[in-house]
Amino acid sequence: MDDERRRHTRVRLDGRAAARATIFAEFRVVSLSANGAAVEMELALALGSAWDLTLDLEQGEVDVKSVVASVERAAPGYRIGLDFAGVEDGAGPSGAAVTAGVKGTARAQVEARVLDLGLDGALLHLTTALEEGGIQDFVLNLDGDAVWVQAEVLRCRPTDRGGFHVGLSFLGIAPEHRRKLEQYIAKRQ
Helix, strand or coil, rough: HHHHHHHCCCCEEEEEEECCCCCCEEEEEECCCCCCEEEEEEECCCCCCEEEEEEEEECEEEEEEEEEEEEEEEECEEEEEEEEEEEHHHHCCCCCCCCCCCEEEEEEEEEEEEEEEEEEEEEEEEECCCCCCCCCEEHHHHHHHHEEEEEEEEEECCCCCCEEEEEEEECCCHHHHHHHHHHHHHHHH
């Protein structure tokens, strides 16, 4: 957001504060085995990042832990190769062929660095892209205090050094967390 459009002053942190994003992303299964899967989704996941998957299979939902092994551009989004790291309750997906239409949800906690912060939003650096217009939950670690916010992703742009700059507009923040945010910003102005 441009400075003239902002309602509140921003402070530059240049990555000195940490954050974590809780990301949910839907995907379509391309292939599936007992050891991994190939899925198509709109987000470019970071290589080596850990994701919890819920696969909507014929026998019901199956939860598996996975690690991103490959990422390829595939219109309109990305084809992601996932290695399964663990299967909950020993009920993993079978090696049977995947029927058309199998879908699922991926979720993860993704670490971020806070580059710029205000009462109404922030600019973060993440290793994973976020969908513009999407609503996500974030926790900002400000001098040891956790500040939880729900925010809309206004923009997500790749950086020259890898990762993504993600511009956020805060939509929801509890009053006690807003006070922590106000105090943090006031100390840095």
